[in-house]
Amino acid sequence: MKLTEMLAQYEVLLDKKDQLAQDTKDNNAAIDKLKAEIAETMIDEDIPSQGYGDYVYSLQDKIKYSKRGEAELQEKGLDFFEVLREQGFGDIIKETVNANTLQSTMKAVADENDGELPPELDEIVSSYEMTDISRRKSTNKALKRAKGE
Structure with a gap:
């Protein structure tokens, strides 16, 4: 297979x-709409x-909870995690590091x-080399440069 054919397949x-x-986004929206109907x-x-x-569909009353918006919390002078900890729910808070953030930070370091x-970082962060596209x-401009014009 020629490189141009591989690039076309990649595209x-x-x-x-x-x-x-x-x-998937559209399907999920359609599911939510139909469920409501x-x-x-x-x-x-x-x-x-x-x-x-093979299924039975039944009505269920549910209450969903979500964090209030950051602006609303700031307006009230509240810190979401601080309040959870004060109320004894600190154990549900999970520290995470976004993979892209880790990548860019470690690259900069x-x-x-x-x-x-x-x-110290090498002990906790592994790395490997790869060739990407x-x-x-x-x-x-890029086209002209690539063509040598």
């Missing part, structure tokens, strides 16, 4: 990945449960130290 797969992500119909028609195929991590939208 197709990346486009498919984007389309699948959008399709089904619940409303079941309530309107006084049908608390309904069998269909290594760049400042001749490509090496300090020993960069994909950027070409501009007229």
Whole structure:
């Protein structure tokens, strides 16, 4: 297979990945909308449960909880994690490090130290080399440079 054919196939797969992500988002929205319509119909028609195929669908009352917006909390002078800890729920707080943030931070540290991590970080962060493919939208300038014009 020629390089241009591989790049074309790569483009197709990346486009498919984007389309699948959008399709999943659209599908989830359609599911949520239909669930609301089904619940409303079941309530309107006084049908608390309904069998269909191998399943029974029934109405359930649920309460969902989510963190209030940061602006609202700041307006009230509250710190979400501090309040949880004060109320004895500190054990549900999990520290996490975003993988992209770790990557960019460690790259910056290594760049400042001749490509090496300090020993303390090297003990807790592994690294490996790989060859990747960069994909950027070409501009007229880039095209002209690539063609040698």
